[in-house]
Amino acid sequence: MNDIIRPSLKVQLGKIKFKNPVITCSGTFSHGEEHMVFYDIGKLGAVTTKSYSLLPMKGNPPPRICETASGVLNSIGLQNDGIDSFIYRHLPWMKGAGASIILSIFGRTTEEFKKIALRILDIKSEILAVELNLSCPNLEQGGKAFCAVPEEVKRVVDSVVSMLDIPVIVKLSPDFETIDRSAELARQSGAEAISIINTVVGMAVDIDTAKPLLGNVTGGLSGPAVKPIALARVYQLCQQDILPVIAMGGVFGYRDLLEFLIVGARAVGIGTANFVQYDIGERILNDLTAYLREKKIDDVNKIIGRLKVEKKQA
Amino acid sequence: MNDIIRPSLKVQLGKIKFKNPVITCSGTFSHGEEHMVFYDIGKLGAVTTKSYSLLPMKGNPPPRICETASGVLNSIGLQNDGIDSFIYRHLPWMKGAGASIILSIFGRTTEEFKKIALRILDIKSEILAVELNLSCPNLEQGGKAFCAVPEEVKRVVDSVVSMLDIPVIVKLSPDFETIDRSAELARQSGAEAISIINTVVGMAVDIDTAKPLLGNVTGGLSGPAVKPIALARVYQLCQQDILPVIAMGGVFGYRDLLEFLIVGARAVGIGTANFVQYDIGERILNDLTAYLREKKIDDVNKIIGRLKVEKKQA
Amino acid sequence: MKLLNSEILSNQQYGPGIFKMELFSPYIVRNVMAGQFVNIRCAPNDGTDPLLRRPFSVFDIEERFNVFSVLYMVKGKGTGYMSSLRKGDTVDLAGPMGSGIDLNTGSKDILLIGGGMGIAPLNLIAKMALARGKNVFIMAGFRDSSLLRWERDLVRMEVKYRIFSEDGKWGEKGLVSEYIFEGDRFYKKHEIYVCGPVEMLKIIQEKLGRYQISATALLEEKMACGIGVCMGCVVKIRGKNGSFSYKRVCREGPAFELSEVVFE
């Protein structure tokens, strides 16, 4: 009855090729070691590492996690062991596990980004792409996020691209209206794709103590609560057709992934869901394949950007 | 055992006096007629009417509602009968019901705002304040929201304030980074308070038909999902201490209301919750009173702005 | 209209994926009119997912016992939650809602045309019309025989009916909408009520339109509030001279003159 045995799942974003559009988001999957207990992470389109800075960072004081309605606030504060720890400890493990790797990095100055890029030079053949987490604070702009100021995005991308001949992905936050402009400047500077959304700024208060529920006062909201926001941002960006888009925000099942593909994303990241359904990556991959088969769609690319908008007259 | 029989609930925002900080949000309570079946709306600090334009507006094509995780997307499109219908039909009923009234209005040009202000002149003694819904599209700026451009906020506030000697509240959307600037210009132009947040831009897609789940493609997200976002915006604005703040976004119980008061809001609006718990206004009012009594707090103002932030060193 | 906590007297499978929930509520039983619905909260305690209430037509009432029932199909989270409830649990509901249909006046002959779960509100119309001494004739079409059990209710009501099913396994084989209107005589003398999928309503609208026969359609639309405050549940209704307006299913409806509904 069913002819499509193995629908093609390959997607391409500029020069970046993924074997399928199911990837995991930075900071929510570590390097895959923990999840490898639950499924073979080599099956994923890509694993995005946590974001690395040049030197180790301690991160923010606890509490760092606060659950909200259908969402999670976090103020991890980018705790990480520094880029060298990735290169010497985690990368070898990831290669061994057969993971396709997106390396996420951040700096607090353009200079720091450059220094990290320098370290990566040697291992560039072992990773699919570098993702620049530009939602991190830019010390040269008083701690405002890099992506708040499109020109700062440009500066960083310019310098990283000039040093590394591997694809660069720019990750943006939904909190700024400058998304289109940042994407455009990133394109001009040679970025390959845009990842969106990072978490949304949020907060929660313990009414009994009158203290913020996060050690860092505000934090980033993720999970199903933000999915409609992410989808609107991805849709709006895809409409501009500036760069291919990797979408993320609240994906908890294959139906969410399909929504993002339909509005135009070429790959979709799973974040918070990794905390709840440890095998979600594999599950979504299987469900996607089953869906395509059932609908007799032989190539996942046929779904991408297929949104039907019939603006009715009111 | 308990000495505080009747804690004082009065709050004041500039010249606006509310008998208590519990108000209902524009567009979620109509004029209170429907909710009057469930409780006496005269008890509320204020009822904010739906937003009125000069002439009747049909609104957006259906579907207009889509439920999301702990939230609701709507694309009502400001359907309303026009300001005259408020003045001649609804206002008399509201006065009869003993409601304290905030009249919400919007125009698509500054001119339209002025024309509406002119109509209100006669009834100004019957309302507590006028709320300018500045999240509506500004036709003079290509349909971008008024509050996207602080100078446009100023233009509207200037003209309304110059015509009406009743307090003006400016309602802003969380989607723009210009909140502080808009608030500052609104203050300079004589506004009395800021209402925040309006809904967050969001979207949802029906994967079976590949069509948006809202007739208008994108819509506004409200409900518990957005509470952390609203709280962060209110906190950040209150920190600036530009104008008193009326907070809203995801309030479903008195604990939510207290969170907003603690970060500095002087009054709190109930929106989407009116759709689910029809008696929520009265319930929150009772629960707030009971809470203050239990905590032996004799005046609700003692809670406002009491957030304890001890930024720990990481 | 009231907010109520009603006790479940039974919540049993009626067909595959279909349940009938019987609730104790003197208030609903005393006040409900044909065509009205109740709005049920489908999350435990202060849960926020699903957030909104779910509307369900009142399917039946048992005045002697102060019991009313809803017939529902499990579709998603809300109805899934409902199906997990048991006898003795209470349900947070509000109702009766919507403008009811007054069966004390109007024609003595009532024709009800239903498709699938659309029979839910028609069942109560039938019961109430019969109680007022009217003649009720039901034509109902189904995809399969999931709702087979309903025939027992019809037999008990002693109502005239014809059943159609697409697979022919229940009643006659075919679609109601196809069968209908081989002529107009019969239909003209009846007061007609229609409830079912949009595709069916469209065909019937078109066919009745040819003979300018009026009918009342019971519509569904996604709802946020159910009480008329949000303007979310509107349908497009034709006005005079090519104009139209958006009317609320939860207030002006769910019953509308079929010929005036604009399906898009």
Add this chain to the structure above:
Amino acid sequence: MKLLNSEILSNQQYGPGIFKMELFSPYIVRNVMAGQFVNIRCAPNDGTDPLLRRPFSVFDIEERFNVFSVLYMVKGKGTGYMSSLRKGDTVDLAGPMGSGIDLNTGSKDILLIGGGMGIAPLNLIAKMALARGKNVFIMAGFRDSSLLRWERDLVRMEVKYRIFSEDGKWGEKGLVSEYIFEGDRFYKKHEIYVCGPVEMLKIIQEKLGRYQISATALLEEKMACGIGVCMGCVVKIRGKNGSFSYKRVCREGPAFELSEVVFE
């Protein structure tokens, strides 16, 4: 560590607002070490509220029957949901998690100091230590007698214990933390495990510190993932030369050397 669907064998009240849930799981029973926990999904099906799993210490295991249990206090949505489950329902859980405590080595004398629900992990430590022929002495303090039933479990385990309660209605009147350390002799020869509210841990840390007696504290922190990927559940741990680092309760913990924990 595995994702499991475990059947509930019983879920009964243990005290006011406190339940004990017994679950069938050969895998957990075979693999769990003292101090480990399971991470339970507390929303039905694909519900998103509450979103995150909830961590619970393994309270007890019955190897013969492949049954383990968790003792939990109803605090909010998650535990409220758990308390609504019944025998025969299945629970989506993952475990065992956290680095366990190896009781095959170490001192022959074990002292367990617990406060309130903090007794949950201590119970399993006691059981496992006894099974390894160790001497176990328990000192536990409570606000009231909600956990009274636990004394039956202690008697059955044939363990030595002293109970304190603030109201004096159960065991001796007073706080464990006050009572403790009238001298240091007794404590020095024991391997000590402590679990309870932060206030209690602080006092004990201070008192033990005076005599430089080491102890293992079982800590709690809000968790997002429970498997070590999110860096959410960290506590501040003193390093050498005044330095410190953030360690994960779900991976490096829940057991930490008490003297190294920085309470803020």
